[in-house]
Amino acid sequence: MKTISLNCPNCGANYDPANQNCAYCGSYIIISNKEEENYTPDVLSSLENVQESKPIYIQGVCMQANEIPIRNGTLGKYKNALLNDVGRMLLTSKRLIFNQNNKIFKQSDEITLEFLLSDINSIRPAHRVTMRKIYFDIVTQKGEKYSFNAPTHKSQQVWIEKITAAIQEVRS
Numbered sequence: 261m262k263t264i265s266l267n268c269p270n271c272g273a274n275y276d277p278a279n280q281n282c283a284y285c286g287s288y289i290i291i292s293n294k295e296e297e298n299y300t301p302d303v304l305s306s307l308e309n310v311q312e313s314k315p316i317y318i319q320g321v322c323m324q325a326n327e328i329p330i331r332n333g334t335l336g337k338y339k340n341a342l343l344n345d346v347g348r349m350l351l352t353s354k355r356l357i358f359n360q361n362n363k364i365f366k367q368s369d370e371i372t373l374e375f376l377l378s379d380i381n382s383i384r385p386a387h388r389v390t391m392r393k394i395y396f397d398i399v400t401q402k403g404e405k406y407s408f409n410a411p412t413h414k415s416q417q418v419w420i421e422k423i424t425a426a427i428q429e430v431r432s
């Protein structure tokens with residue numbers, strides 16, 4: 261039988277995934293291994309007895325003040341015609357963060373890619389569509405382009421929809 265061993269993203273102590281917070285430092289930890297998941301607006305208020313002073317980690321990413329998670333899921337980041345870097349994307353009310361290799365308990369300095377929503381110019385479906393590879397492109401205000409491969413057309417649509425809505429919310 262395989263035992264799951266996880267470490268707290270804040271203090272590194274062993275952490276029991278059945279708990280909502282780290283027994284050592286008190287950080288709140290919310291993770292999911294679902295292929296994709298949309299958070300309800302009250303995801304943070306669902307945490308019991310939240311102490312304001314303790315950090316809250318969603319998929320290993322520490323939330324900033326007034327930052328709310330919106331969606332997370334598995335994606336590939338386009339590397340070349342043959343290869344994607346597999347990882348996990350987290351969309352919040354402030355940021356879009358891609359962690360490579362599905363390592364959800366990374367320290368913040370190991371985050372592969374992080375965009376402020378205010379730094380994203382546009383997101384659009386990409387025409388580089390091959391068998392089972394459905395892409396969307398994120399273009400930054402500086403004109404840099406990043407391509408991501410969604411598992412399904414539906415997933416691609418939802419990512420585009422959710423990220424677009426979050427960017428509009430930040431701009432309004």
Ligand SMILES: [Zn+2]
Pocket residue numbers: 268269270271272273282283284285286287
């Ligand atoms: Zn801890």
